[in-house]
Amino acid sequence: MAMKSAWITLIGRPSVGKSTLVNCLCGRKISIVAPSPQTTRSTVRGILTEERGQLVFADTPGYHISDKKLNRYLKTATEAALEECELVLYIIDATRSAGQEEREIAGLLAPLAEKLVVAINKNDLPEASVPAAETAAAEAFPGRPIFTISAETGEGTEALLNTLFELSPEGELLYPEEFYTDQDPEFRVTEIIREQVIGRLRQELPHAVYVAVEDMESDGKGEKLWIRAVIYVERESQKGIVVGKGGSGIAAIRKASQAEIARLFPYRIYLDLRVKSDPKWRNRDQLLKRMTGN
Numbered sequence: 001m002a003m004k005s006a007w008i009t010l011i012g013r014p015s016v017g018k019s020t021l022v023n024c025l026c027g028r029k030i031s032i033v034a035p036s037p038q039t040t041r042s043t044v045r046g047i048l049t050e051e052r053g054q055l056v057f058a059d060t061p062g063y064h065i066s067d068k069k070l071n072r073y074l075k076t077a078t079e080a081a082l083e084e085c086e087l088v089l090y091i092i093d094a095t096r097s098a099g100q101e102e103r104e105i106a107g108l109l110a111p112l113a114e115k116l117v118v119a120i121n122k123n124d125l126p127e128a129s130v131p132a133a134e135t136a137a138a139e140a141f142p143g144r145p146i147f148t149i150s151a152e153t154g155e156g157t158e159a160l161l162n163t164l165f166e167l168s169p170e171g172e173l174l175y176p177e178e179f180y181t182d183q184d185p186e187f188r189v190t191e192i193i194r195e196q197v198i199g200r201l202r203q204e205l206p207h208a209v210y211v212a213v214e215d216m217e218s219d220g221k222g223e224k225l226w227i228r229a230v231i232y233v234e235r236e237s238q239k240g241i242v243v244g245k246g247g248s249g250i251a252a253i254r255k256a257s258q259a260e261i262a263r264l265f266p267y268r269i270y271l272d273l274r275v276k277s278d279p280k281w282r283n284r285d286q287l288l289k290r291m292t293g294n
């Protein structure tokens with residue numbers, strides 16, 4: 001089967017659930033955000049790569065009713081972004097009634113109808129009025145695929161994803177392999193740090209190291225990524241070996257890990273690394289599960 005690939009522009013009112021949906025589809029907590037290859041294309045929110053191909057989910061610069069001048073600028077930028085992509089995923093919030101803004105978006109999307117897929121989101125909420133949203137969408141975009149989903153619970157998102165792949169043209173990967181992962185990014189980060197520790201201290205610390213990422217947070221602009229991680233050793237006495245004289249060991253591990261992580265995620269990386277001893281870590285289910293990546 002030939003590989004498919006598509007640049008998919010997300011459009012929808014603020015807080016409609018774009019980030020939640022991308023994270024749900026891409027199956028991880030943070031989206032790997034790459035710098036835009038073209039100026040009119042805005043931020044990449046997530047990249048999903050599977051055997052069947054690659055989908056790149058990107059934002060339009062935003063579409064809000066606001067100050068007239070700004071609105072005009074956004075409209076132009078949005079139109080350019082929409083023209084360049086292969087598919088447009090229009091997300092509607094089922095809990096909000098369609099207003100002026102929704103009608104404007106519909107007008108904007110009318111000429112691009114052949115690229116359009118509609119997702120009506122938040123159907124898990126009791127206040128969602130899905131039939132009304134479905135009728136409005138079917139009237140505005142006759143014949144286009146419409147899905148009712150919950151980005152929060154994942155309901156309906158698999159069918160949506162299948163259609164996105166089906167409608168994508170055949171093509172090569174848009175981003176090189178290192179820009180995507182179907183592995184949990186946290187797991188990759190722990191592997192990088194563990195490799196550094198083991199590489200340096202193999203003699204002194206056979207098997208006695210486990211790394212846990214406690215927190216990973218991006219600035220939302222695709223520029224900075226903060227990571228807090230802990231290196232666990234079994235015995236208190238082993239802590240000193242990792243930390244090294246005057247902290248030189250941990251500093252070297254941190255520096256090398258940070259450089260390695262930066263190759264994986266196109267962010268500026270801020271890595272906070274600590275060493276703790278935990279004699280029982282081997283017995284902890286959760287830790288072992290994470291260690292084996294399951």
Ligand SMILES: Nc1nc2c(ncn2[C@@H]2O[C@H](COP(=O)(O)OP(=O)(O)OP(=O)(O)O)[C@@H](O)[C@H]2O)c(=O)[nH]1
Pocket residue numbers: 012013014015016017018019020021121122123124125149150151152153
């Ligand atoms: N119950 C429920 N909440 C959702 C769903 N999708 C998104 N949300 C919530 O809606 C809020 C906004 O979601 P985001 O994913 O941040 O929305 P967004 O469109 O990316 O927001 P902007 O980038 O500000 O435009 C968050 O509190 C989400 O948890 C859903 O399917 N069900």
